[in-house]
Amino acid sequence: FQRLRTGLGRSSNRLGDRVSSLFTKKKLDASSLQDLEDILIEADLGVETAMAITDRLSEGRYAKGIEAEELQEVLAEEVERVLAPLAQPLETKKPANGPFVLLVVGVNGTGKTTTIGKIAAKEAAAGKTLVLAAGDTFRAAAVEQLKIWGERSGAKVVAGAPKADAAGLVYEAIDAARDADLLIIDTAGRLQNKAELMAELTKIVRVIKRRLPDAPHAVILTLDATTGQNALNQVDIFRREVGVTGLVMTKLDGTARGGILVAIAAKHELPIHFIGVGEGIDDLAPFAAGDFARAIAG
Numbered sequence: 001f002q003r004l005r006t007g008l009g010r011s012s013n014r015l016g017d018r019v020s021s022l023f024t025k026k027k028l029d030a031s032s033l034q035d036l037e038d039i040l041i042e043a044d045l046g047v048e049t050a051m052a053i054t055d056r057l058s059e060g061r062y063a064k065g066i067e068a069e070e071l072q073e074v075l076a077e078e079v080e081r082v083l084a085p086l087a088q089p090l091e092t093k094k095p096a097n098g099p100f101v102l103l104v105v106g107v108n109g110t111g112k113t114t115t116i117g118k119i120a121a122k123e124a125a126a127g128k129t130l131v132l133a134a135g136d137t138f139r140a141a142a143v144e145q146l147k148i149w150g151e152r153s154g155a156k157v158v159a160g161a162p163k164a165d166a167a168g169l170v171y172e173a174i175d176a177a178r179d180a181d182l183l184i185i186d187t188a189g190r191l192q193n194k195a196e197l198m199a200e201l202t203k204i205v206r207v208i209k210r211r212l213p214d215a216p217h218a219v220i221l222t223l224d225a226t227t228g229q230n231a232l233n234q235v236d237i238f239r240r241e242v243g244v245t246g247l248v249m250t251k252l253d254g255t256a257r258g259g260i261l262v263a264i265a266a267k268h269e270l271p272i273h274f275i276g277v278g279e280g281i282d283d284l285a286p287f288a289a290g291d292f293a294r295a296i297a298g
């Protein structure tokens with residue numbers, strides 16, 4: 001939580017500060033509420049949530065003004081209200097007919113491989129047997145990185161030759177994971193070649209379903225908090241093309257732009273499983289709506 005708070009509070013544009021400086025100077029009238037709405041929208045919270053907050057502040061009891069702390073509390077409460085129902089742990093219970101299959105998708109650089117490494121470490125520590133599939137066959141570095149993460153958690157890593165067919169590799173990985181509790185599949189994220197990438201991902205899903213009709217049991221999309229508004233488009237695309245069952249937002253240790261998660265939550269209502277707060281193996285925290293809301297508003 002402390003790292004999240006430092007991250008979200010790092011920028012000079014810290015939302016809480018901007019908001020309180022606005023209100024220690026002015027009364028809550030139509031024009032200052034409009035200014036507030038602009039600040040909230042600039043902080044990527046989304047129009048809906050921004051309006052819910054200003055609506056609440058235009059209630060009569062704030063007409064004489066509001067203390068900075070009280071204002072931050074209103075902000076935090078509204079943000080928490082949007083996020084709380086979506087804070088859901090990732091359940092990875094092994095089904096009877098094979099491993100739990102977790103597919104991880106997202107644009108290159110958003111933290112897929114790192115997140116897989118962190119999840120693998122948690123699951124291994126909980127006593128699960130794991131197989132990791134290096135499905136980002138396009139980038140040799142991604143394969144190497146996954147192997148390193150696999151070693152750290154004692155997971156078996158299935159990797160192919162450079163540029164190997166990703167769906168073929170996934171097929172092999174399902175075989176290798178027959179007796180495992182959990183199979184986690186890394187994928188490519190070349191959004192600059194969207195059509196090709198989506199074709200590759202849908203083919204992977206088809207191959208999985210052919211072997212295990214109920215799988216993938218979860219499809220996680222990783223989002224990089226530092227990209228701000230762009231993350232919203234990424235959810236749209238991946239959700240439409242491959243189906244997404246849950247989100248992980250990474251790099252919240254280094255940015256004040258986490259507000260976009262509120263807009264995404266309001267629009268998509270997808271479960272949020274984890275947040276990434278660093279590059280280390282333990283830097284993945286279960287998503288806690290209250291902590292996040294307070295870090296944003298603080």
Ligand code: GDP
Nearest residue numbers: 108109110111112113114250251276277278279
């Ligand atoms: P991929 O291309 O989606 O697989 O992304 P990677 O897992 O390779 O991550 C890209 C970069 O972001 C790497 O340098 C990671 O160490 C870094 N990274 C991933 N998650 C986090 C995080 O939560 N915080 C920070 N600060 N860096 C992260």
